Amino acid sequence: DVKVTQSSRYLVKRTGEKVFLECVQDMDHENMFWYRQDPGLGLRLIYFSYDVKMKEKGDIPEGYSVSREKKERFSLILESASTNQTSMYLCASSGPGEAEAFFGQGTRLTVV
């Protein structure tokens, strides 16, 4: 079974904190993605990566950065957390081309 694991299920952080969300996949997938999901807005792509040290901006990259130092790990960084970044964050991975994406269990982040 494909396994995509996110480091935390629930997280509460204070405004202005630097926040790290970690994601690990065990299927040797090239592609990894970070989405956020908000009611009425659906899944919105923040960043994705095709390969180690490669990153591409998605639809809403502002306020976020990413790191991919190893193929299996993709980290999302909130440089200075704000209340409007309170959301469900979903990591996903996929093989090459237009392949199906497999999701982690999600991290519900609350910024207070």
Next chain:
Amino acid sequence: QKEVEQNSGPLSVPEGAIASLNCTYSDRGSQSFFWYRQYSGKSPELIMFIYSNGDKEDGRFTAQLNKASQYVSLLIRDSQPSDSATYLCAAGGSQGNLIFGKGTKLSVKP
């Protein structure tokens, strides 16, 4: 902007009926299409994918693709209360990412 459009619902069907979920996409270059099911508070899980025009059946689920009309649908036969969830349609993007619709909420009433 490449988009996938879905009716947000909620779509309500009685138990045992056929649920029909629809989706349109804007990028004619998309080659692959996916249906995900997402229970409340959970992450999306893949239930069907389809690459070719026509129908693809898997148990109670049938995916239909019409590339000329840029239309994808999912039929759920003999709907069960456990099918109540949000269904996300996705189309393959040119950069290897998937473009998701906002989802249709399905409610199956016993």
